[in-house]
Amino acid sequence: MMPDRYWRSVLYVPGDNPSMIQKSFVYGADAVTLDLEDAVGMTKKHQARYLVKNAIEYLDFENTDVFVRVNSIASEMWKKDLELLNLSKITAIRLPKAEAGHEIFEISDYLAEREKELNMKNGSVFLIPGIETAKGYLNLEKILNSSERVIGVGLGSEDFITDTGISRKKLETVKVGMVLTARAYGKFVLDSVYPDFSDERGFENECVMAHECGMDGKSLIHPSQIETANRVFSPSLKELETAREILGLNRKNSTGDAFNYKGQMVDKPIIERCERIVKYGEKNG
Amino acid sequence: MAEIYRDIKKLIEKINIKNGQTISFHHHLREGDMVMGIVIKAAHELGIKNLRVCSSSIMKCHDFLTEYIDNGTVERIETSGLREKLGEYVLAGKMDEPVIIRSHGGRARAVGCGETEIDVAFLAASSADSFGNATGITGKNAFGSMGYGIWESKNAAKTVIVTDDLSDDMLEIKSVCQSNVDAVLVVDEIGDTQKIKAGSLRIKKDPLTGRVAQNTAEFLMKSGIKLNNAGIQMGSGGISLQTVKYLEKYMAENEMKFSFAIGGITGMLVDMLNCGIVKSLADVQSFDSCCAGSMYKNRNHHEIDVNTYANPLNKNNMVNSLDIAILSALEIDTEWNVNVITGSNGKFMGAVGGHQDVAEGCGFTIIVSPLIRGRIPVLTDRVNTLVTKGEFIDAFICEYGVCVKPEHEEIIEKLNGNGIKNLTLRELYDKTLKYVGKPEKPVYGDKTVAIVQDRYGNTLSEIKNLVK
Numbered sequence: 034m035m036p037d038r039y040w041r042s043v044l045y046v047p048g049d050n051p052s053m054i055q056k057s058f059v060y061g062a063d064a065v066t067l068d069l070e071d072a073v074g075m076t077k078k079h080q081a082r083y084l085v086k087n088a089i090e091y092l093d094f095e096n097t098d099v100f101v102r103v104n105s106i107a108s109e110m111w112k113k114d115l116e117l118l119n120l121s122k123i124t125a126i127r128l129p130k131a132e133a134g135h136e137i138f139e140i141s142d143y144l145a146e147r148e149k150e151l152n153m154k155n156g157s158v159f160l161i162p163g164i165e166t167a168k169g170y171l172n173l174e175k176i177l178n179s180s181e182r183v184i185g186v187g188l189g190s191e192d193f194i195t196d197t198g199i200s201r202k203k204l205e206t207v208k209v210g211m212v213l214t215a216r217a218y219g220k221f222v223l224d225s226v227y228p229d230f231s232d233e234r235g236f237e238n239e240c241v242m243a244h245e246c247g248m249d250g251k252s253l254i255h256p257s258q259i260e261t262a263n264r265v266f267s268p269s270l271k272e273l274e275t276a277r278e279i280l281g282l283n284r285k286n287s288t289g290d291a292f293n294y295k296g297q298m299v300d301k302p303i304i305e306r307c308e309r310i311v312k313y314g315e316k317n318g
Numbered sequence: 319m320a321e322i323y324r325d326i327k328k329l330i331e332k333i334n335i336k337n338g339q340t341i342s343f344h345h346h347l348r349e350g351d352m353v354m355g356i357v358i359k360a361a362h363e364l365g366i367k368n369l370r371v372c373s374s375s376i377m378k379c380h381d382f383l384t385e386y387i388d389n390g391t392v393e394r395i396e397t398s399g400l401r402e403k404l405g406e407y408v409l410a411g412k413m414d415e416p417v418i419i420r421s422h423g424g425r426a427r428a429v430g431c432g433e434t435e436i437d438v439a440f441l442a443a444s445s446a447d448s449f450g451n452a453t454g455i456t457g458k459n460a461f462g463s464m465g466y467g468i469w470e471s472k473n474a475a476k477t478v479i480v481t482d483d484l485s486d487d488m489l490e491i492k493s494v495c496q497s498n499v500d501a502v503l504v505v506d507e508i509g510d511t512q513k514i515k516a517g518s519l520r521i522k523k524d525p526l527t528g529r530v531a532q533n534t535a536e537f538l539m540k541s542g543i544k545l546n547n548a549g550i551q552m553g554s555g556g557i558s559l560q561t562v563k564y565l566e567k568y569m570a571e572n573e574m575k576f577s578f579a580i581g582g583i584t585g586m587l588v589d590m591l592n593c594g595i596v597k598s599l600a601d602v603q604s605f606d607s608c609c610a611g612s613m614y615k616n617r618n619h620h621e622i623d624v625n626t627y628a629n630p631l632n633k634n635n636m637v638n639s640l641d642i643a644i645l646s647a648l649e650i651d652t653e654w655n656v657n658v659i660t661g662s663n664g665k666f667m668g669a670v671g672g673h674q675d676v677a678e679g680c681g682f683t684i685i686v687s688p689l690i691r692g693r694i695p696v697l698t699d700r701v702n703t704l705v706t707k708g709e710f711i712d713a714f715i716c717e718y719g720v721c722v723k724p725e726h727e728e729i730i731e732k733l734n735g736n737g738i739k740n741l742t743l744r745e746l747y748d749k750t751l752k753y754v755g756k757p758e759k760p761v762y763g764d765k766t767v768a769i770v771q772d773r774y775g776n777t778l779s780e781i782k783n784l785v786k
Binding site: 052055056059060061091092255256257 | 532752
């Protein structure tokens with residue numbers, strides 16, 4: 034199942050920067066990722082874990098969902114990253130450099146134990162693995178199916194480019210491939226960050242390309258990118274109106290058969306897409 | 319014909335400036351001003367003592383004044399603002415007489431009614447003619463409006479125009495009229511061209527400023543406050559400039575126009591005038607160099623004096639016609655009082671400018687600021703220095719949202735209907751306590767070093783010497 038939420042813009046915030054964490058939710062991002070991995074140097078990991086713990090505990094993130102990016106499974110640091118956190122205040126854990134399904138089992142089992150301790154419903158905390166290597170890409174199907182907690186995946190383009198030698202401009206095929214696989218299992222896909230936040234046009238072009246590839250949103254490194262991402266990954270007002278009209282006609286269609294809308298055949302997948310668009314509209318006014 | 323001088327000392331001797339007299343200046347040349355320095359230096363060399371310097375504001379470029387206070391040339395200061403080295407000097411208690419701090423309107427009143435009697439006004443002009451007419455609109459160092467200087471020329475006992483561009487032919491535009499001018503002093507440069515032309519205002523790209531601006535623009539679009547045909551003062555801070563940018567698009571899309579914009583006029587307001595989004599500009603002070611050219615070419619870009627702008631004794635002043643104003647703050651407290659002159663560390667960091675005037679005269683006054691700057695809360699339990707009374711403020715907008723005074727029930731209802739939650743100052747204050755705690759207040763001594771007056775000359779705050 035696709036999640037009942039929309040993460041068009043997911044802002045990375047370094048876990049060791051209290052000022053940025055404190056203001057991270059005021060900019061209108063759908064979610065923030067408090068980062069304990071790449072944004073935090075080895076000597077500051079410990080300090081960042083406490084900052085993130087306290088932020089989650091004491092800040093009111095209002096309408097912004099909170100993700101935490103832990104260190105990779107291979108590093109063994111991820112457990113330390115998670116052991117301090119109040120999981121009930123986290124929507125999802127972002128898991129970098131996912132390459133195999135068994136990695137997901139391990140963290141999923143750990144989360145199940147913690148949820149039990151905290152009297153939380155099993156599976157409350159979602160997982161969003163990051164695809165950053167060729168191996169991860171080739172094992173995407175296994176990763177997506179490794180746990181019910183996996184609600185989607187994110188592309189990590191910098192590491193992916195380093196690992197594969199594929200240029201940023203040619204990542205389109207990879208993005209389409211990820212979307213096809215994720216959609217087959219009802220999951221969503223987040224595009225990777227665009228590192229040059231001063232290049233507004235380049236950023237917007239990349240958002241448009243990702244949107245056209247079917248991706249659902251984008252990871253961001255600067256608040257100035259939020260507005261553009263929200264705009265590009267939102268359905269237009271016209272799309273919203275059309276979706277509402279189609280759903281209205283569908284309610285009157287007692288047979289359940291496909292029907293005609295302005296010369297276009299409307300069947301189940303179109304109805305589902307329209308429901309998704311309208312749900313988005315209700316959430317975002 | 320006016321008397322023309324090229325030697326400042328000869329001029330000072332001729333007009334006979336005496337010890338203890340009051341000389342005045344405007345700050346239209348921003349950080350590029352050289353005129354105050356030329357006059358004070360010459361007065362010192364002539365052995366004149368105990369002058370009162372009355373300037374529409376004092377900038378960083380006037381830090382040299384400390385030297386002339388030390389040597390006795392300057393004894394008293396009246397201004398709209400203090401900053402940097404001179405500010406620290408004053409706070410250290412090194413002046414015998416407290417600095418008098420007034421708003422632009424308060425100064426216009428004091429000068430107009432004789433509370434502050436100006437013996438000689440030295441008014442920088444980027445162009446003057448041999449008749450004595452002067453302007454800031456033309457000339458190589460054109461700086462725009464002479465709004466503060468015009469009123470000064472009408473009230474000072476003697477007026478000296480200081481220019482670096484003297485024409486034998488009569489000026490095309492006359493901001494200051496020859497009938498109010500006693501002499502013209504020609505100097506090599508009235509200021510540093512680069513600094514005069516640079517202007518002080520650029521849109522900041524930082525996301526926090528953008529967020530507050532977005533919240534402000536959204537508030538104005540959804541609060542039910544009438545924008546079409548409104549009179550506005552948007553201010554010159556980064557948040558105001560970005561708010562204008564958001565509103566510009568909205569106004570154009572909805573075919574709405576502002577009636578007029580006043581105050582410090584920015585390049586962005588000039589653009590809005592040119593696009594027809596604002597019908598006219600009333601310019602008492604130009605913040606961008608393009609304003610001079612705009613006033614020269616566009617008959618809807620008016621130069622006004624500070625009396626017309628904000629003198630509270632002039633009932634038809636323009637601030638009283640304002641519908642919406644956006645003002646900044648260094649501090650705001652839970653009683654809505656605002657401080658724009660000292661930081662939470664007690665240091666001088668700004669100027670009153672037109673803050674008191676606009677807040678009192680305007681229909682709806684909004685204070686915009688981040689709730690927390692760095693790790694210092696802007697919202698506090700009590701402002702360090704009271705500059706503008708809370709009774710004149712209607713709303714506070716920060717990165718966390720909008721806070722409208724409870725008595726504006728209709729606006730609050732409208733906001734709620736449009737999905738905008740109206741926060742309370744108490745809620746926001748609690749947020750600051752939770753996030754950054756309560757910073758220590760500055761520690762002051764017993765000596766009064768500055769007095770902040772209200773528009774009518776009453777004392778609002780006495781600032782004491784800063785101990786820590």
